[in-house]
Amino acid sequence: MPDLELDGGGRVAELMRAARPVLLDLGGGAEVAGDWIDVVRARCDDPPADALLIRPDGYVAWAGTDGLAEAAEEWFGAGLTTSRA
Numbered sequence: 001m002p003d004l005e006l007d008g009g010g011r012v013a014e015l016m017r018a019a020r021p022v023l024l025d026l027g028g029g030a031e032v033a034g035d036w037i038d039v040v041r042a043r044c045d046d047p048p049a050d051a052l053l054i055r056p057d058g059y060v061a062w063a064g065t066d067g068l069a070e071a072a073e074e075w076f077g078a079g080l081t082t083s084r085a
Helices: 068-076
Strands: 022-025 030-033 038-041 051-054 060-064 081-084
Touching (some): 022 030, 030 068, 051 068, 060 068
Parallel strands (some): 022 038
Antiparallel strands (some): 051 060
16 A cells, blocks of 8 residues: 555655554555454545545555445455445
8 A cells, every 4th residue: 555645744654654454545445343453534636436445455446436335345354344335
């Protein structure tokens, strides 16, 4: 995952310090339920996708607008609920 500069001066690398999965919503209205995944809503110049599911090792597991539930289940296991706001 590129180290994008986010609104407010933060960076993607800072989000990864906790070594947890991150759903980075860059305007797509993505949702995922579960206390084991960090959901961050932010803006940036020239976003690569509406939303990104980032693995704890910094690799992108999913990007886009459709298929979040399937990607989250594939990478992080069953029992998730996801939605598009």
